Amino acid sequence: MRPKQPRSNVILPDAGGSPARIGRRSLLGFGAALTGSLALGGRPAIADPSQESPPADAPWSQSMGAGVVDRPYGRPADSEASVIRRNVPWLTASTESSVSFSPLQDLHGIITPNGLFFERHHAGRPDIDPAQHKLMIHGLIERPLLLTMKDILRFPSTSRIHFIECPANGGMNWRAAQLNSLQFSHGMVSCAEWTGVKLSTLLEETGIKKEAKWAMVEGADGAHMNRSIPLDKCLDDCLVVYAQNGEALRPEQGYPLRLVVPGWEGNVNIKWLRRIKLGEKPWHTREETSKYTDLMPDGTSRGFTWLMDAKSVVTFPCPEKPLDGPGLYEIRGLAWAGTGKVKRVDVSVDGGINWQTARLHEPVLSKALTKFTLPWRWDGSPALVASRVIDEAGYVQPTIAELRKRRGSNSIYHNNSIQTWQVKPDGSVFNVQLA
Amino acid sequence: MFSSRKISLAACALLVAAGSLARAAEPGSFGYGKPATPAQIAGWDIDVRGEDGAGLPAGKGTVDRGAEVYAEQCAACHGTFGEGEGRFPKLVGGVGSLRDERPEPTVGSYWPFAPTLWDYINRAMPMPTPHTLSSDDVYALTAYILHLNDLVPPEFVADRNSLPKVKMRNRDSFIWTDPRPDTTAKPCMNACVNAADVRISSTAEGRNLTPRTTGPLDTMQPK
Numbered sequence: 201m202r203p204k205q206p207r208s209n210v211i212l213p214d215a216g217g218s219p220a221r222i223g224r225r226s227l228l229g230f231g232a233a234l235t236g237s238l239a240l241g242g243r244p245a246i247a248d249p250s251q252e253s254p255p256a257d258a259p260w261s262q263s264m265g266a267g268v269v270d271r272p273y274g275r276p277a278d279s280e281a282s283v284i285r286r287n288v289p290w291l292t293a294s295t296e297s298s299v300s301f302s303p304l305q306d307l308h309g310i311i312t313p314n315g316l317f318f319e320r321h322h323a324g325r326p327d328i329d330p331a332q333h334k335l336m337i338h339g340l341i342e343r344p345l346l347l348t349m350k351d352i353l354r355f356p357s358t359s360r361i362h363f364i365e366c367p368a369n370g371g372m373n374w375r376a377a378q379l380n381s382l383q384f385s386h387g388m389v390s391c392a393e394w395t396g397v398k399l400s401t402l403l404e405e406t407g408i409k410k411e412a413k414w415a416m417v418e419g420a421d422g423a424h425m426n427r428s429i430p431l432d433k434c435l436d437d438c439l440v441v442y443a444q445n446g447e448a449l450r451p452e453q454g455y456p457l458r459l460v461v462p463g464w465e466g467n468v469n470i471k472w473l474r475r476i477k478l479g480e481k482p483w484h485t486r487e488e489t490s491k492y493t494d495l496m497p498d499g500t501s502r503g504f505t506w507l508m509d510a511k512s513v514v515t516f517p518c519p520e521k522p523l524d525g526p527g528l529y530e531i532r533g534l535a536w537a538g539t540g541k542v543k544r545v546d547v548s549v550d551g552g553i554n555w556q557t558a559r560l561h562e563p564v565l566s567k568a569l570t571k572f573t574l575p576w577r578w579d580g581s582p583a584l585v586a587s588r589v590i591d592e593a594g595y596v597q598p599t600i601a602e603l604r605k606r607r608g609s610n611s612i613y614h615n616n617s618i619q620t621w622q623v624k625p626d627g628s629v630f631n632v633q634l635a
Numbered sequence: 636m637f638s639s640r641k642i643s644l645a646a647c648a649l650l651v652a653a654g655s656l657a658r659a660a661e662p663g664s665f666g667y668g669k670p671a672t673p674a675q676i677a678g679w680d681i682d683v684r685g686e687d688g689a690g691l692p693a694g695k696g697t698v699d700r701g702a703e704v705y706a707e708q709c710a711a712c713h714g715t716f717g718e719g720e721g722r723f724p725k726l727v728g729g730v731g732s733l734r735d736e737r738p739e740p741t742v743g744s745y746w747p748f749a750p751t752l753w754d755y756i757n758r759a760m761p762m763p764t765p766h767t768l769s770s771d772d773v774y775a776l777t778a779y780i781l782h783l784n785d786l787v788p789p790e791f792v793a794d795r796n797s798l799p800k801v802k803m804r805n806r807d808s809f810i811w812t813d814p815r816p817d818t819t820a821k822p823c824m825n826a827c828v829n830a831a832d833v834r835i836s837s838t839a840e841g842r843n844l845t846p847r848t849t850g851p852l853d854t855m856q857p858k
Contacts, residue, residue, distance in 0.1 A: 282848075282849040282850060284852070286846060286848060286852060286853070287846075287852070288846055289846065289853065289854050289855060289856060290844075290855065290856050290857055292722060293712070293721055293722035293723045293724075294762075296762070297762070303848070305848070322759070323759065323762065323765060336671050336675070336676065336679055337671070338671055338676050338680070342662050343662055343663055343670060344670060344671035344676060345668050345669070345670065345671055346668055346669050346670070346671040346675060347667065347668040348668065351667040351668040352667075354665070354667050355665060355667065376836075376837035377837045377838050377839040378839055378842060378844055379839055379842075379844055379845045380839035380840060380842070380844075380845045381839075381845050381848050383848050384845060384846070384848075404661075404662065405662060405663065405664065405665050405667075406662060407662030407663070416682050418682065422759070422762075422765040422766070423758070423759045423765065424681065424758035424759060424765065424766060426682060426758070474679070475679055477680070477682065479684075481684065481686065482811075483682055483683075483684050483685060484684065484685030484686055484747065484748050484751055485682075485685070485751060485754065485755070486751055486752075486754065486755035486759070489685060489745075489746055489747050489748065489751055489809070490740065490742075490745060490746055490751075490755075493809065495733060495738060495740065497734065498734065499733040499734040499808060500808045500809070500810055501745075501805075501808055501809050501810070502809075502810050502813065502814065503809045503810065503811045504811050504812070504813060505813045505815065506813070507813065507815065509815060509816065519839075519845075519848075520848050520849075544822075546822060546824070550830075550833070551828070551833035552827055552828055552833070553826060553827055553828050553829075553830055553833060554824065554825050554826065554827070555822070555823070555824045555825075555827070556824075584833065584835075588822065590822055595816050596818075596819075596820040596821065596822050597820070598818035598820045599820070602818045602820055603818060606817045606818060607817070610738050614815075622835065622838065622840075630838055630839060630840045631838070631839035632835045632837065632838045632839070632840075633835070633836050633837045633838075634833060634834065634835060634836060635832075635834045635835075635836035
């Protein structure tokens with residue numbers, strides 16, 4: 201909250217440290233003394249908001265701003281109020297089992313600010329007391345263990361930057377181009393620096409029995425969300441994390457503890473993690489049978505399709521950020537791959553007839569969002585802008601037509617196809633698909 | 636005053652400690668936390684394996700009892716006969732629809748394992764008060780929903796022995812190994828398609844499905 205002082209009075213600590221009231225007049229006089237000579241003898245006029253600046257000073261240049269700890273936990277500028285997670289109200293029966301999308305059109309780097317990280321809950325966001333939260337590790341291990349948050353914080357810590365993407369990201373585009381928005385077509389991906397303990401460290405501490413091949417991981421939310429993960433993946437690169445971009449996890453992201461399974465579909469990155477059980481076989485939970493399986497045109501379904509295949513999207517221009525007349529622009533975008541690093545991104549402005557290789561921006565990290573740009577002189581004629589990523593393994597992001605040829609259009613998940621934006625001569629941008 | 640020798644010795648000691656922290660391959664070498672007791676484990680150990688029902692608890696439930704609990708606790712969202720109210724999920728139907736233009740995956744048409752149904756109702760339902768039903772009532776509800784789907788007869792009694800034996804319709808249609816990558820696009824750079832063949836097959840323009848992306852959150856519901 202701003203201090204409730206009349207605008208003309210400000211509080212400054214005097215030499216003794218106690219607040220002293222200074223009238224507006226004395227402050228203005230102070231300003232005038234400093235600027236008087238520059239202003240050719242006259243005091244600069246108090247800003248007139250109707251006058252374009254420069255040359256006039258804006259009001260915030262002729263007054264004092266709010267002091268430190270005015271906002272003890274900072275927040276974005278008021279003018280950024282539109283940059284928020286958004287949902288599609290008609291998509292789900294209730295917001296408790298639903299999803300919100302990250303505003304990719306307004307993000308400029310590879311790190312998603314914590315308040316803008318996409319959400320996917322199955323029983324709402326629990327608000328957990330960390331003092332009561334515990335992690336149980338049991339099953340095919342030597343020493344069943346119950347850990348408090350204090351215990352977990354004592355283990356050697358690791359920080360790594362990884363994306364998390366819901367496999368239904370882009371699901372609404374399987375059948376046709378439906379939502380005219382970058383936020384709603386691609387906003388179920390976000391990326392953060394995660395800090396916690398390697399899952400391998402915890403499992404080695406408990407001792408793994410020879411017969412163990414799988415882990416069942418479970419949340420403390422109302423859904424008691426649970427998934428099966430092969431032990432190999434657990435020991436490879438999974439993290440049990442308590443921090444996100446340097447601060448404690450946000451409640452929406454699993455506070456106080458979540459699993460991060462780098463490069464794999466969001467749903468297995470169990471939030472509010474409370475239990476890990478090792479076993480010989482997978483569990484075939486509801487979330488890996490009824491959901492998060494991919495229905496093929498022949499009626500069979502693919503299960504255990506955890507990997508997030510390489511994907512990229514142009515984030516400027518996009519439906520939310522049209523072009524402002526012909527001229528030089530920087531096409532911007534994000535690329536990521538569940539297999540490892542992004543090797544290359546190509547951009548086309550003519551619907552895939554010709555492609556140019558974009559510049560990748562450092563850091564290019566494994567299983568993390570990677571930024572790319574390409575300068576583009578737009579002459580005002582219709583354009584079809586698209587990007588195509590190639591991962592380290594040489595896998596090339598497919599077109600939606602190629603994906604449909606293999607998988608039909610009812611598989612809901614894992615649509616990693618090339619996104620095409622149609623740019624019209626007036627600069628407006630539309631989500632389209634090419635035949 | 637510290638001598639430089641003392642400093643380097645202290646640094647060495649730190650390094651050794653850090654090294655042992657990082658290695659820690661022996662179980663229990665950190666020694667943090669407490670052993671989970673059998674009673675504690677029993678309190679949280681709720682998982683059930685779909686394929687063979689491992690983990691199903693004692694108890695049982697009939698279709699009739701299931702109908703009673705269902706009417707009280709489930710019908711408001713899932714419909715009296717599992718038809719689903721509004722956008723809440725259907726629990727019946729869709730049999731034979733999986734190859735259709737608009738498939739309807741449900742317990743009856745899609746789920747491969749019956750024990751998974753017990754597990755999911757037990758852990759996640761009823762949505763407003765999850766994990767509050769007795770094991771017997773979860774068995775009863777499972778029996779009722781399987782019966783609604785014509786998977787078991789009206790006299791069926793669900794328990795840890797009977798559930799794994801229920802043959803689900805879609806049991807054999809899942810492939811549990813990932814066949815991807817299943818596309819083999821090549822990164823062509825120039826003249827990759829004929830200009831004449833570049834055709835827009837669908838556009839989101841004018842569909843009126845997109846909530847607004849500026850200003851306050853949208854509450855739109857398309858007709």
